[in-house]
Amino acid sequence: MLWLCIRLPRLAPESSAAHAALERLAAWAYQWSSHVSFNVPELLWLEFDASRSLFGGRAALLGRIEHGLAQLGCAYCCALAPSPTAAALLTRAPPPRHVLTRSQLRPRLDPLPLSLLELPEATHSALQSAGLTCIGQVLALPDAALARRFGPEATRYLRRLCCRADDPRPAWRLPDTYGVRYEFEAPIASAGALLFPLQRLLLEFQGYLRARDCAVQRFTLELEHERGAASSLAIGLSAPGREARELLALVRERLAVLELPAPVRALRLQALEFTAPAIVQTDLFGSDAQRLAQLQLLLDRLQARLGTMNVRGLRTCADYRPEHGWCYVEPAPAVTGTPQQAGGDARPCYLLPEPQPIGVPAKLLAGPERIESGWWDGADAARDYYVARTPEGARLWVFRDLRAGAWYLHGLWA
Secondary structure, three states, rough: OOOEEOOOOOOOHHHHHHHHHHHHHHHHHOOOOOOOEOOOOOEEEEEHHHHHHOOOOOOHHHHHHHHHOOOOOOOOOEEEEEEEEHHHHHHOOOOEEEEEHHHHHHHHHOOOOOHHHOOOOOHHHHHEEEOOEEEHHHHHOOOHHHHHHHOHHHHHHHHHOOOOOOOOOOOOOOOOOOOEEEHHHHHHHHOOOHHHHHHHHHHHHHHHHHHHHEEEEEEEEEEEEEEOOEEEEEEEEEEEOOHHHHHHHHHHHHHHHHOOOOOEEEEEEEEEOOOOOOOOOOOOOOHHHHHHHHHHHHHHHHHHOOOOHHHOOOEEEOOOOOOHHHHEEEOOOOOOOOOOOOOOOOOOOOOEEEEEEEEEEEEEEEEEEEEEOOOOOOOOOOEEEEEEHHHOOOEEEEEOOOOOOOOEOOOOOO
């Protein structure tokens, strides 16, 4: 078994804040390993070897983790070792910090200074007074002699260090729902300035979603204001998503039209419901699925900026009357089919809100198409529709009312 230890020296010094920060990072790190553990205030461990083949090997997996930490803006130091205790010690040692086998561990530890050992100060002083200067000299001493002089805990620590004793770490488990809070050092007065901390929060959220292999269609941002009040933003997606850059784009649109009632002192992100992710496969020539994903993001951004009631889609209804043959629905992209050709049952790209009376058309290109319907709701229609052309060359969709004999313009082609 191989362990990766990540030392994060710049986390909040208070134990409660450091614990919350480490929990957020543990949820993010779960996408790389099924066994994650941490120790306040600055240590995070991942069992490393079990998932290495899923990510292209040790080097590729370590590169992804370090790239993710850099995206989060973390100051960090990583070390690999066959035991968690050794990996933690190597994060404070000079390079090289990666030891892959037990046979390599002891030669790497022996020349390191005593100051790296996690032992009480009195034990350090006693070892130095005895003339010991490096870890190898301490490891060469008999366990029984060390236990008599410094107690059994020191002996257990040294045995765990060189893999001569079990070194269990309590596994941290992902919560069923996601809720994190991020408090600022100073209140933020501008909505645009919230994007920087939100980018980190959404990257951590992305890691959680990937770890659970799920996606989200709705989450909530709560802004805690300086005077105790709070405002809430519900962020909705029309299709399940989990990519931080897409979620940030939606939040950016909402913040662009938001006026803060007071400076913000903390942010809270919460998601309670999850669904299966919508995975888009790529191919050599591109695909409708990829184009639909881009259109879906555009629709979500328009709704975030303009409001859900101001962005709507159209759907056909089971009614032959053209003015009643459609209705508003939630916007959803669809693969466009083969466009209809003029003639036959062709429909224009634009219908007038109300048919307009006209004279007898000069030239009819196609028709008639008879529509008789609506007797059940008192708005029955009896019409013959034609495709007409004006002297200027424009194509019109016209009909003749069979009861009154009058002609009407109902639609236009571009």
